[in-house]
Amino acid sequence: MRAKAQLTFHESQPAQASGLLAWLHIDLPLLTSLVLLSGIGLSILYSAGDREMVLLQKQLIRLGFGFVALFALAQIHPANIRRWSPLLYSVGIVMLLSVILFGETGKGAQRWLDLGFLRFQPSEMFKLTLPMLIAWYLADHRLPPNPTRLIMAGLFTLVPVLLIAKQPDLGTALLVGTGGAFALFLAGISWRLITSIGLVMAALGPVAWYFMHEYQRQRVLTFLNPESDPLGTGYHIIQSKIAIGSGGISGKGWLNGTQSHLEFLPERHTDFIFAVISEEFGLVGILALLSLYLFIILRGLYIATQAQDTFGRILAGSLSLVFFVYLFVNAGMVTGLLPVVGVPLPLISYGGTSLVTILASFGMLMSIHTHKKLLPT
Amino acid sequence: MPQSSIKDYLHESQLFLGRVIVSGTLVILILAALIGRLFYLQVENHDHFTTLSQDNRVKLEPLPPTRGLIYDRHGAILAQNLPAYSLEIIPEKITNLDSTIQQLSEIIAISEDDISRFHRLRKQRRRFDSIPIRVRLKDEEVARIAVNRHRFPGVDVKAALLRDYPQHMKTAHLLGYVGRINEQELQVIDTSNYSGTSFIGKNGVEKSYESLLHGEVGLQQVEVNAKGRVLRVLENQPPQPGENLHLFLDMDLQSTALEALGEYNGAVAAIDIQTGGILTLVSKPGYDPNLFVEGISTKAYEALENSLDNPLFNRAIRGQYPPGSTVKPFIGLAGLEYDVVGYHQETYCPGYYQLPGKEHKYRDWKKWGHGKVDLQRAIVESCDVYYYELARTLGIDRLYEFLSGFGFGQPTRVDLDGELSGLMPSRHWKQQKRREPWYPGETLIVGIGQGYFLATPLQLASATATLANQGHRIRPRVVATIEQSDGTMRESPMIIDELQPLNTDHWSQIIDAMSLVVEGTRGTARSIRSNDYRIAGKTGTAQVFSVKQDEEYDEELISKRKRDHALFIAFAPIENPRIAIAVIVENGGHGGSVAAPIARKVMDRYLSGTSRMVVSDAG
Numbered sequence: 003m004r005a006k007a008q009l010t011f012h013e014s015q016p017a018q019a020s021g022l023l024a025w026l027h028i029d030l031p032l033l034t035s036l037v038l039l040s041g042i043g044l045s046i047l048y049s050a051g052d053r054e055m056v057l058l059q060k061q062l063i064r065l066g067f068g069f070v071a072l073f074a075l076a077q078i079h080p081a082n083i084r085r086w087s088p089l090l091y092s093v094g095i096v097m098l099l100s101v102i103l104f105g106e107t108g109k110g111a112q113r114w115l116d117l118g119f120l121r122f123q124p125s126e127m128f129k130l131t132l133p134m135l136i137a138w139y140l141a142d143h144r145l146p147p148n149p150t151r152l153i154m155a156g157l158f159t160l161v162p163v164l165l166i167a168k169q170p171d172l173g174t175a176l177l178v179g180t181g182g183a184f185a186l187f188l189a190g191i192s193w194r195l196i197t198s199i200g201l202v203m204a205a206l207g208p209v210a211w212y213f214m215h216e217y218q219r220q221r222v223l224t225f226l227n228p229e230s231d232p233l234g235t236g237y238h239i240i241q242s243k244i245a246i247g248s249g250g251i252s253g254k255g256w257l258n259g260t261q262s263h264l265e266f267l268p269e270r271h272t273d274f275i276f277a278v279i280s281e282e283f284g285l286v287g288i289l290a291l292l293s294l295y296l297f298i299i300l301r302g303l304y305i306a307t308q309a310q311d312t313f314g315r316i317l318a319g320s321l322s323l324v325f326f327v328y329l330f331v332n333a334g335m336v337t338g339l340l341p342v343v344g345v346p347l348p349l350i351s352y353g354g355t356s357l358v359t360i361l362a363s364f365g366m367l368m369s370i371h372t373h374k375k376l377l378p379t
Numbered sequence: 380m381p382q383s384s385i386k387d388y389l390h391e392s393q394l395f396l397g398r399v400i401v402s403g404t405l406v407i408l409i410l411a412a413l414i415g416r417l418f419y420l421q422v423e424n425h426d427h428f429t430t431l432s433q434d435n436r437v438k439l440e441p442l443p444p445t446r447g448l449i450y451d452r453h454g455a456i457l458a459q460n461l462p463a464y465s466l467e468i469i470p471e472k473i474t475n476l477d478s479t480i481q482q483l484s485e486i487i488a489i490s491e492d493d494i495s496r497f498h499r500l501r502k503q504r505r506r507f508d509s510i511p512i513r514v515r516l517k518d519e520e521v522a523r524i525a526v527n528r529h530r531f532p533g534v535d536v537k538a539a540l541l542r543d544y545p546q547h548m549k550t551a552h553l554l555g556y557v558g559r560i561n562e563q564e565l566q567v568i569d570t571s572n573y574s575g576t577s578f579i580g581k582n583g584v585e586k587s588y589e590s591l592l593h594g595e596v597g598l599q600q601v602e603v604n605a606k607g608r609v610l611r612v613l614e615n616q617p618p619q620p621g622e623n624l625h626l627f628l629d630m631d632l633q634s635t636a637l638e639a640l641g642e643y644n645g646a647v648a649a650i651d652i653q654t655g656g657i658l659t660l661v662s663k664p665g666y667d668p669n670l671f672v673e674g675i676s677t678k679a680y681e682a683l684e685n686s687l688d689n690p691l692f693n694r695a696i697r698g699q700y701p702p703g704s705t706v707k708p709f710i711g712l713a714g715l716e717y718d719v720v721g722y723h724q725e726t727y728c729p730g731y732y733q734l735p736g737k738e739h740k741y742r743d744w745k746k747w748g749h750g751k752v753d754l755q756r757a758i759v760e761s762c763d764v765y766y767y768e769l770a771r772t773l774g775i776d777r778l779y780e781f782l783s784g785f786g787f788g789q790p791t792r793v794d795l796d797g798e799l800s801g802l803m804p805s806r807h808w809k810q811q812k813r814r815e816p817w818y819p820g821e822t823l824i825v826g827i828g829q830g831y832f833l834a835t836p837l838q839l840a841s842a843t844a845t846l847a848n849q850g851h852r853i854r855p856r857v858v859a860t861i862e863q864s865d866g867t868m869r870e871s872p873m874i875i876d877e878l879q880p881l882n883t884d885h886w887s888q889i890i891d892a893m894s895l896v897v898e899g900t901r902g903t904a905r906s907i908r909s910n911d912y913r914i915a916g917k918t919g920t921a922q923v924f925s926v927k928q929d930e931e932y933d934e935e936l937i938s939k940r941k942r943d944h945a946l947f948i949a950f951a952p953i954e955n956p957r958i959a960i961a962v963i964v965e966n967g968g969h970g971g972s973v974a975a976p977i978a979r980k981v982m983d984r985y986l987s988g989t990s991r992m993v994v995s996d997a998g
Contacts, residue, residue, distance in 0.1 A: 145395075187398060248425070264610070285422060288417055
């Protein structure tokens, strides 16, 4: 058994040769595409933010933090990441509870925890710690997991998701939930179970409706029929579709989007930046951007398949898929395919702890990919 | 299960690889769906969204045309556009209107009238319209608002051209005035042409010539941001200014006529005989049309509306008075033309007239009678008995037919809005309106211009001009030439309604009699005889209706208002007629002593050459 595992391990060491990168524990294709994406993001932000340099500086600082986190995490051995998983998860739960109890209200929802030196959004870290915990919990045992473990893993997922949803932060809850779900999916739970869960979720829809806040219900209604309230809640989607549609195949050109620069498009430098790109660079620009995203996702999935152990595989796979969910939920919302949920376009939208979290997750991917000299436990 | 606690790495990695492949496939499929959506938006519906995006960004703004100016015949300005600042409020943007107005009134003077006008306009307009709270701001007030502007969102100083009538009440009835477009007018006008205009002619020339004065709206395409602020002008199609009107009106004559009326109320209409151009059209008392431009206060309006002198009433074209003896030349002409009398054929006047077999005595104004009277004397001395007999002989049908030829009982179709047609009674009319047959006695009083017979001052002036022209009835008109914005002038058309050709001798005989009214020793208007030119005229007196029940009992006022209206018609010079005039002095008493001197002053002014015609040529 061990021999076989080692065999596959040795076969998958192409990066071994490049000395400095190996020493830095960096995956070059991933890093290159992430830097490229961030650069594109900055140039678009320059346009979407109406050439506001302060905006650019702040984003640059965040990206700096993010890449520092990426490098730092890449240095940590996956075994240590795995070891710390249950503790980080527990600390996270405590923080979520304290947010609900003492948190600061921003934009009508309690999300922030003021630690004195920085304002911190604990829900954000569950995008990392939940897949970590599930991977840790399932990795030691035979896969697919037995029913008891499955139920436990389900509970581990449900607790933070419900706590985050209660803040309320539907977008983050969704992303965290999918993170847990992907971990379970990759762990190999049966298709029959997946189908049943899907059906139960669909049946729970009306129940969820009952528990929703008024503004959340409004978003769903607006999604179903944006023209019903063109100046109110439907305004975002209508203006966003106009921006995208009027961009056409080749776009209106950088800094020339009328929808964004004449302020018709709301939230244009944050959640709706995808519409700015579509307007200014057209279908061609968007296809190029989506290709870059696709490359990053596929590279992440490839890293997952090449991972040394179950923990690494599940974690790397889940994180890559969560990154995809970011992209799809944001793009789907902006193009009117999905209801408006506050999810940023990863690495491009201005602000948010999410930028740091996303880069940190790629740091873990690199860690998984580059620490392979030791034997699996 | 021996292997239950041992992990099967191969199986697990294969299971995992399967799941990753499924995930990767799903990722690609979902991204493909997203691309499909983008294709749908950006390629298939590109045109639709481009239109929407253009609609968002580009707004069409109307550029209102400048209203045409109005001049008198010598180029004196009668209606102009002056730049004025007004303080306007957009109610939609104000949370507490009353307190905002209160705060504004601490900065500039805002009267009760201003506030009530504001609220009145507010009810007529939409919530997002800008509504004036104060008009005609002084420079100092504009400055004071500018300093405090930040305190008042939704409040703004607007600069606009305001219509101004420098002659004030002298031209009020003739020119009319412009005012804010109201609900009814909105349904009639071409709303796109008026999209930038807030004023419309309400009366007089301003209303009749609205389409020429207004001009054509211009358009500019502007780029706006989401807040509606204009960022740049993309395209500009300038407005076509309204056309300027040059009137026949002689401001000098107008002033002379008003002045000559003195304390009396009344009307003067003077017509240029050659062209039908209206030289003077006075209705006294007048009002200041400038008050109406920005909306008159309710109090001021009620004062005008309730005044016993009725200043808002245009007597010159809407006042219907019994023409009295001024119709005698026309009826005399009818007598000659129908050959029922000869010019020198005499009738005896005992001071009264009786229909055969009837007791009722129709009185002459001269109790003891005129004695033997022919047509000439009957006109010169205004003998009623002669005309009772003549009218009876002619009969109402011939009277109606003949006098209608001079325009009695029909609108003159002057280029002014709101003219009334007077009343030329007939059998048909009486059957229609009163459901009664015509009585012979009624014919008699038509013969002296009383009874049902009513005429407007303009009708009388027009009929007099027709008499002077020996049958060329030229339609009276106010506007002489129309000046387009490029400076080209076009004349307003002269329209002539020919009378049936009459015997030339008859015209001369009647005009001869009318000259003797002024020049003869017994002429009723001998006091106005002029040495410089010869006048043909006819005096008249119209009985006033009895005092109405609802009028306040004030002995002095009533006795004054019971007095007869004094009338006078004339034209001059006889040899080469240039001006025809009709004067009505309400409660003036006798035509000869009160109305005729007014006509004389106006004719003097026009014919003596002291009129500004020379002055204007120089300037």
